[in-house]
Amino acid sequence: xxxxxxxxxxxxxxxxxxxxxxxxxxxxxxxxxxxxxxxxxxxxxxxxxxxxxxxxxxxxxxxxxxxxxxxxxxxxxxxxxxxxxxxxxxxxxxxxxxxxxxxxxxxxxxxxxxxxxxxxxxxxxxxxxxxxxxxxxxxxxxxxxxxxxxxxxxxxxxxxxxxxxxxxxxxxxxxxxxxxxxxxxxxxxxxxxxxxxxxxxxxxxxxxxxxxxxxxxxxxxxxxxxxxxxxxxxxxxxxxxxxxxxxxxxxxxxxxxxxxxxxxxxxxxxxxxxxxxxxxxxxxxxxxxxxxxxxxxxxxxxxxxxxxxxxxxxxxxxxxxxxxxxxxxxxxxxxxxxxxxxxxxxxxxxxxxxxxxxxxxxxxxxxxxxxxxxxxxxxxxxx
Numbered sequence: 001x002x003x004x005x006x007x008x009x010x011x012x013x014x015x016x017x018x019x020x021x022x023x024x025x026x027x028x029x030x031x032x033x034x035x036x037x038x039x040x041x042x043x044x045x046x047x048x049x050x051x052x053x054x055x056x057x058x059x060x061x062x063x064x065x066x067x068x069x070x071x072x073x074x075x076x077x078x079x080x081x082x083x084x085x086x087x088x089x090x091x092x093x094x095x096x097x098x099x100x101x102x103x104x105x106x107x108x109x110x111x112x113x114x115x116x117x118x119x120x121x122x123x124x125x126x127x128x129x130x131x132x133x134x135x136x137x138x139x140x141x142x143x144x145x146x147x148x149x150x151x152x153x154x155x156x157x158x159x160x161x162x163x164x165x166x167x168x169x170x171x172x173x174x175x176x177x178x179x180x181x182x183x184x185x186x187x188x189x190x191x192x193x194x195x196x197x198x199x200x201x202x203x204x205x206x207x208x209x210x211x212x213x214x215x216x217x218x219x220x221x222x223x224x225x226x227x228x229x230x231x232x233x234x235x236x237x238x239x240x241x242x243x244x245x246x247x248x249x250x251x252x253x254x255x256x257x258x259x260x261x262x263x264x265x266x267x268x269x270x271x272x273x274x275x276x277x278x279x280x281x282x283x284x285x286x287x288x289x290x291x292x293x294x295x296x297x298x299x300x301x302x303x304x305x306x307x308x309x310x311x312x313x314x315x316x317x318x319x320x321x322x323x324x325x326x327x328x329x330x331x332x333x334x335x336x337x338x339x340x341x342x343x344x345x346x347x348x349x350x351x352x353x354x355x356x357x358x359x360x361x362x363x364x365x366x367x368x369x370x371x372x373x374x375x376x377x378x379x380x381x382x383x
Contacts, residue, residue, distance in 0.1 A: 028055050031112070034119045035090045042081045049073055050091065056102055063092045063130075093126035100177055104207040106194045129200060133173055140172040144225055153234035158260035161229055162306070165253070168225055175214035178204035183215070183222045184253045186308050202313050210250065222249025226256070236260075261307075270307025273300045277311075277319075282356075283327035290360045294353055297323070313349065320352055332359035 028051050032043040049069050051058065070083040070091075083091070094112065101111045113119040146168060152161035169180040176182070182205045191206040209215065226249055230237050239259055240252040277300035282293040297320065304310060311319070317340070324333040336355055340347050 031055075031094055031119070034116050035087055035094070037081075037087075041079050045073060045079060045081050046083075046091075050095070055098060055108065058095050058098050058102075060099075061095050063088075066092050066095065089127060090123050093123045093130065096130055096177070097122060097126050100200055100204070103176055104190070104194045104203060104209075106203070106207075110195045125200075133177065136171065136173045136179070143168055143172040144221060145228075148229050151229050151231040151234075152236045152256070153231045154236065155260050158256075162257075162261060164229060165222075165225055169222065172221070174218035174221060176204065176208050176218060178208060180218055180222055180225075181205050182208040183210075183218050183250055186310065196314075198312075198314060219249045220247040223247040223252055225249070226252045270304055270309040273303035273307070274309055276300055277304065281323045281326060282329060285328075285360065287327075290357055293323075294357075316349055317347060317352060320349060320356075324356060329356055329359045332356060 028047050029040075029043050032046050037043050037046060049072075050061070050066075066088055070081075070088050073081040073083060097111050098108060100106070101108055111122065113122050146164075148160065148164050150157055150160060152158065165184070166181070169184055172180050174180045174183075179201070185205055187206070188210065190209050191203070194203055194207045196203075210219075223243070224247075226240060227244065230240065236256065236259075239255050243249075243251045243255070277297070280293070280296055280300065282288065282290060301311060301316060321333050321337045321340070324330070333356065336347075336352060
């Protein structure tokens with residue numbers, strides 16, 4: 001077999017003939033081939049069933065619709081197509097990624113991947129998202145009904161109210177296959193470049209548009225959350241009164257934030273946190289314990305976020321590694337940094353902290369000899 005795995009424009013998974021994949025955006029046949037359908041006739045029937053008008057025209061198809069369609073495919077027609085449960089799930093995951101991408105205008109060849117390995121990883125992540133979304137959806141009604149014992153009245157109760165609303169919006173899911181957090185994000189306009197290596201949670205928060213039927217529904221829910229947590233006889237209630245009739249949760253949030261959270265003092269707090277964040281470094285346990293470093297890092301990130309000076313998750317990960325390059329964790333940080341540049345995905349801030357703490361423990365117990373097996377430690381823990 002000639003070496004075709006790395007030839008431009010070809011996708012090869014070890015079986016049959018390679019399939020050209022110049023643009024997975026249009027080539028649905030490649031997707032079904034990667035799912036596991038090797039026979040051309042079966043792929044043709046699947047494409048006709050699920051993507052008759054093109055891959056982006058999937059509407060609101062869900063797992064129940066897909067299961068029903070697969071049942072028909074397996075029992076009717078001259079060329080029956082039996083779709084095992086696992087492949088049904090993969091089809092559902094593809095459709096989920098397509099629906100998400102359509103919502104924010106993302107290229108499918110970025111979202112789904114251009115090789116079998118990238119595609120499989122995208123599908124695994126989508127299946128995990130779908131399961132988590134299903135759980136969150138079942139809990140959303142209870143989450144949004146939670147109210148504060150001490151409701152917002154004035155500036156003294158602002159921080160408690162702010163954190164409560166943010167927590168609810170970060171946990172409850174809405175109509176746009178996302179949490180409600182995008183409704184109250186700082187920026188009015190969605191993220192310009194969505195074709196980047198970031199999680200759906202981040203992209204949905206930053207890139208979902210503030211328009212359309214789904215947004216209006218989510219915005220109404222946010223309005224109810226806000227109203228339920230404000231003292232009706234307070235000045236705070238007067239601030240949002242003008243937006244009650246239109247159920248505009250975003251405008252309520254912005255008005256309250258401008259009144260109670262957008263002061264010069266708050267801005268100065270954010271700038272101070274940013275300055276401290278930029279200076280923060282880990283050298284060794286004698287200079288500052290790693291636990292203290294971790295607490296300060298997270299505190300400064302939260303303070304900046306609370307005052308409107310946020311740092312993107314990807315940049316936080318890059319910064320964390322950089323802050324450990326000039327001390328006893330240098331070699332460990334370099335190894336993780338190298339692994340991140342190769343693997344691209346799967347490196348959460350929490351996992352990086354965990355692996356760096358392994359380096360601290362190794363350094364404490366073994367002195368400078370602990371670098372011997374560092375590559376295996378980093379790769380095992382970050383998978």
